[in-house]
Amino acid sequence: MLRSIAGLARGSSGTQSLALVTLNNNLTQIRTATKRVSGSKTNKNDSAGRRLGPKAYEGNYVKPGTIIMRQRGTKIHPGENVRIGIDHTIYAVEPGYVRFYLDPFHPLRKYVGVSLQKDVKLPIPHFEPRVRRFGYIELQDPEQAQKEEDRKSRKEYLYQSQLEQKALQKENFKNDTITKFKEVLQKEFAVTDKDVELASTRFFNILTLSNAGHSIESAKTQETYNYFYSLKLSVQKGELSKEEESTKRSEYLTFKDQIESQVNLDVNGSLYKYLTPEEVSTKQKEITQKLETEYYKVLSPKEKTEVSRLINTAGIFSVSERQSLTNRFLPSFVPYDVPGSVIEDIDPENIPKDVVAQRVFDEATRKAKLIGRPKAALA
Structure with missing residues (x-):
């Protein structure tokens, strides 16, 4: 039978050791912690409520x-x-x-x-109209109505002079454009005095829609719809009868077909003679072929003017097509593969005034080499 003897010893760190000695002089020591653990000070107080x-x-x-x-x-x-x-x-x-x-x-x-109203309960029945607030009532007193009409916000008041100037510029542009359209329609297309006012106004409205992002064809459709809608509003106001509206609609359709068979509007705002789709396609091929054969090179200022005139020929190319041709034949930086855009074997000690020296990487020799670029190719 074994007999154990137990003893306690305290360490310098505050821990206690329990020693067990057996009869065969084997010593077993067990260390136990006696230091008190301090509590945390950060979590003593709870956060404030969110007042939900x-x-x-x-x-x-x-x-x-x-x-x-x-x-x-x-x-x-x-x-x-x-x-x-x-x-x-x-x-x-x-x-x-x-x-x-x-x-x-x-x-x-x-x-x-x-x-919106004190006596209205929610939800409103499914098939009943919603109650909405428009915020305006009709003023019966003319003086009060005029006072409300003349009321402006502070920002409107501060920018009033600029707003009036922009409105005047817009009105002048409209008058000048319509006057120009009238002169062209009467001189070049012999449009009668009866139709010239309506035709010039129609073309101006189409140009405005085109500048807002519509294509010419969609702008024509929209302008026709706007005219018919104005007739419908006139009927609702009692200014026209149903029979007068029907007559005006048929007259406008006849006028529209007649004027569009003679004159068309370009995206740059110029009027030109109507071209059939076959004529447009033929003209596109002619201009594109001429540009590729004669003007795919470093251009002089005179040649650039001619290329711009060809690209912007009225009624031939759309806006996206014109932009694509301009990027190809009138680039701001002529590519290296364009004939005449690179001068080989340039003398670095004697560079001409109209040439710019550039150091580029040569794929054949795997080294950098010096070339010359005409200033016209970098303009």
Whole structure:
């Protein structure tokens, strides 16, 4: 039978050792910690509450921007005339009265909305029209109406002179363009005085739509629709009868077909003689072939003017086609493969005035070499 003898010894670090000695002089030591562990000071106080919950209650009147509900997650969903923020805060976008309600189409959701009228409950029945706020009423007093008409915001007041100048420039541009169209239509296409006013106005409106991004064909369709819609509004106002509207529509269609069979409008705002699709295709091939055979080189200023005239020939190329041809034949930096754009074996000690020396990598020799580029190729 073995007998054990136990003893305690304290270390310098505050720990205790328990020594067990057996009869055969085997020593077993067990160390136990006795130092008290200190607590943390950082987590003694809890953070402040986020003040979640409703901030406006059923029937309360709210203004636009008023917070109705603060929450984490969409416990309450946004309904009519309210919006929800990125932190799920619901706020009003219209003045009115708060309504908490259930939607029969979403029975498991709770909604909050703003009713524009105090006696209107939410949700509004599915097939009934929504109640919307337009914000304007007709003023009966002429003096008060004129005062409201003349009212301007501070920004409008400060920029009034610039706005008037831009409006005047726009009006002058319209008058000048229509006058130019009238002269061309009467001199070159013999349009009668009866139709010249309507034709010049139509072409100006098509040009305006074209400058806004429409193609010429879509601008023509849009202008025809706008004219018919103006006739429809005149009927609603009582200025025209149904029979007069029908007569004017048929007359306009006849006039449109007649004028477009003689004259067409280019994207740059010039009028030209109508060309059939076959004539346009033939002219495109002729101009493209001439550019490739005669002008695919380093051009002089006179040749650049001629190339620009060919590319911008009225009625031949679209805007995208003109841009593509300009990038190819009138580039700001002529590529190295264009004939005459590179001068080999240039003397670095004696470089001509109209030549710019450049050091490029030669694929054949795998080394850098010096070449000359005409200044016309870099302009």
